[in-house]
Amino acid sequence: MENRWLMAAIVLVGVPLVIVGYIVLTERVLRLLPPSRRDGIRPWLWLAPALAFVGIFLIYPTIRTVILSFMDARSESFIGLGNYAEFFGNDRNWTVLVNNLLWIVFFTLLTVVFGLLIAVLTDRVRYESVAKAIIFLPMAISFVAAGIIWRFMYDFSPETGTLNAAVGVLGIEPQTWLFDWPRNNFMIIIAAAWIWTGFCMVILSAGLKGISTELLEAGRMDGANEFQIFFRIIMPLMAPTIAVVTTTMIIFALKVFDLVYVMTGGRFDTDVLANRMYSEAFIGRDFGMSAAVAVILLTLIVPIMAFNIRRFRQQEAIR
Amino acid sequence: MATVTFDHVYKRYSADVVAVNDLNLEIADGEFLVLVGPSGCGKTTALRCVAGLETISDGKLYIGDRVVNDVAPKDRDIAMVFQSYALYPHMSVYDNLAFGLKLRKTPKADIERRVKEAAGILGLERFLDRKPKALSGGQRQRVALGRAIVREPSVFLMDEPLSNLDAKLRVQTRAEIARLHQRLGTTTVYVTHDQVEAMTMGDRIAVMKDGLLHQVGTPQELYDHPTNVFVAGFIGSPAMNFATVKATEGEDLMLGSAKLNLSGAAAKAAADRPKGADLLIGFRPEHLDIADGQADTVSIPARVDVVEYLGNEELIHAQAEGTEIVALIPSDRRVKPGDQVNLGVPLEKLHMFDPESEQSLVA
Numbered sequence: 032m033e034n035r036w037l038m039a040a041i042v043l044v045g046v047p048l049v050i051v052g053y054i055v056l057t058e059r060v061l062r063l064l065p066p067s068r069r070d071g072i073r074p075w076l077w078l079a080p081a082l083a084f085v086g087i088f089l090i091y092p093t094i095r096t097v098i099l100s101f102m103d104a105r106s107e108s109f110i111g112l113g114n115y116a117e118f119f120g121n122d123r124n125w126t127v128l129v130n131n132l133l134w135i136v137f138f139t140l141l142t143v144v145f146g147l148l149i150a151v152l153t154d155r156v157r158y159e160s161v162a163k164a165i166i167f168l169p170m171a172i173s174f175v176a177a178g179i180i181w182r183f184m185y186d187f188s189p190e191t192g193t194l195n196a197a198v199g200v201l202g203i204e205p206q207t208w209l210f211d212w213p214r215n216n217f218m219i220i221i222a223a224a225w226i227w228t229g230f231c232m233v234i235l236s237a238g239l240k241g242i243s244t245e246l247l248e249a250g251r252m253d254g255a256n257e258f259q260i261f262f263r264i265i266m267p268l269m270a271p272t273i274a275v276v277t278t279t280m281i282i283f284a285l286k287v288f289d290l291v292y293v294m295t296g297g298r299f300d301t302d303v304l305a306n307r308m309y310s311e312a313f314i315g316r317d318f319g320m321s322a323a324v325a326v327i328l329l330t331l332i333v334p335i336m337a338f339n340i341r342r343f344r345q346q347e348a349i350r
Numbered sequence: 351m352a353t354v355t356f357d358h359v360y361k362r363y364s365a366d367v368v369a370v371n372d373l374n375l376e377i378a379d380g381e382f383l384v385l386v387g388p389s390g391c392g393k394t395t396a397l398r399c400v401a402g403l404e405t406i407s408d409g410k411l412y413i414g415d416r417v418v419n420d421v422a423p424k425d426r427d428i429a430m431v432f433q434s435y436a437l438y439p440h441m442s443v444y445d446n447l448a449f450g451l452k453l454r455k456t457p458k459a460d461i462e463r464r465v466k467e468a469a470g471i472l473g474l475e476r477f478l479d480r481k482p483k484a485l486s487g488g489q490r491q492r493v494a495l496g497r498a499i500v501r502e503p504s505v506f507l508m509d510e511p512l513s514n515l516d517a518k519l520r521v522q523t524r525a526e527i528a529r530l531h532q533r534l535g536t537t538t539v540y541v542t543h544d545q546v547e548a549m550t551m552g553d554r555i556a557v558m559k560d561g562l563l564h565q566v567g568t569p570q571e572l573y574d575h576p577t578n579v580f581v582a583g584f585i586g587s588p589a590m591n592f593a594t595v596k597a598t599e600g601e602d603l604m605l606g607s608a609k610l611n612l613s614g615a616a617a618k619a620a621a622d623r624p625k626g627a628d629l630l631i632g633f634r635p636e637h638l639d640i641a642d643g644q645a646d647t648v649s650i651p652a653r654v655d656v657v658e659y660l661g662n663e664e665l666i667h668a669q670a671e672g673t674e675i676v677a678l679i680p681s682d683r684r685v686k687p688g689d690q691v692n693l694g695v696p697l698e699k700l701h702m703f704d705p706e707s708e709q710s711l712v713a
Binding site: 243245246248249250251252253254255256259263264267268 | 401402403422423424428429430432433434436437438439440449450453454497501
């Protein structure tokens, strides 16, 4: 206990001290230079710590991972594109890619469409904040806990499985929701959408609030009905927000791991790239293959990120 | 073309919050009526009731002969210009103007003709391809007007359309809207809090306060014969001076220790009051001048505090028996701060109000 307080004190005092110390030091160093050179060098000196962090924790590991992906399981000998050839040569991995595609399409569709629908609908009721809080609530649950909850929901026994109890009322036999491909994928996607719809709703709702009511009233005066107002005024104006939310959801769909790990562990053909990466590294102890999967994942995410950043820059330019 | 009629219209948000209280008002076909009043007086709510953006709590609202209480905004044959212009930011100026016509399935050739025509009237031809973002405030304002014009509605509603413009542009656009009204002759309901706008633009002005309609009339009627203290103080710039005086046994009034000699209608109103009763008199700064004993003029002794030189006129701030008086007099009177002067107001320009009911006693 004593030690912990000491640590906290050191961190609280030490970290700001180091930062201030660094700034003072750089200014001292700068004073040794001729004045004309100072302004050119100062930003780089100030940026240096941040660049060092990015380099050590982001760029170096990325390069290292790419190198590892060309090595064998124990990272000892160079095997070229061997890992990639093996990955794409295995039918099971094609299922993994198809699953991720299912995630991208259906998870994104579910969260964005429902998020938008709820944002628009709650915007018109008096109990808006309560409704939105309830929808957002699952976001506060850890994904592991959510996975366990939903595994119970999908349990075969109607005694435990809420879904089977529900369909039982309709006279349908209990189903093995998490066993059969591709249905099991959709079941996990639904659980994920339950968590993430609230997030989409909040962002989209903020975008919606940014549209002035006078604009919608002007539309109504111009003769638009509520559908026309939604599709011809609200949607075009929210397009940038929708794009951001959609890309964020696609990136999440590509990276999805915890729910799959908890609910099926990737069995019954529900495996996805991130879980593949994990099992190759920590179950199969094949770091080469794991790195190759990571690189594939990265390659898929980069264009979406690039789109997002470009979009963001355009937005900034408009402002 | 159409008339607009408020028949005992109420708008209540709750039992305590009554935005529009028993509004009775007939707006003639082709008339330019200005709803004016301080913020929160219910003028915008009244306008939004006509637009159909607010539902009426009680009473009847007519456009032409039709009761429109339950008619959707788009079916009321009206167009509105919003304070913020409310232009669709994702559409070009052309599409902004054409949007309402497109929704009404107007033939394409027709749309093009009408948009071009409206753009011509407002000088917007060069900007038809631009987005609203690329326009100045004045140009946006004209697009908002154009959007109303192309629809060729029977009533225009305008909600403080000039309040986002700078002073110079406001004066220009004011004239432009007046010209537009002369040209199109469309019934217009115009909301503003600026009494100068109201006076310069309106065929008639309706003055509102706290949800109540205080007086309706032509600008001159409101200026010459305000029916109560609020209208008297609200219309005219600089605002009317008020002073509390006491009735005497005869036809005279006492302002502190100074005696004001009256005659005519004012004297009669004063004589009706019991001795010692309070009375509120009002007189406009521009009707005051340095008195030199003319007949039919009330003379008020005052000490000059501040003189604001305006060119051909001077704005005098003076004290008369503890009452602050503002007077607008010709500069050649050469008044200096500290001077003791007699400020005269012609009897026919003197207003008298009951201090309790605040109603005019001479109007």
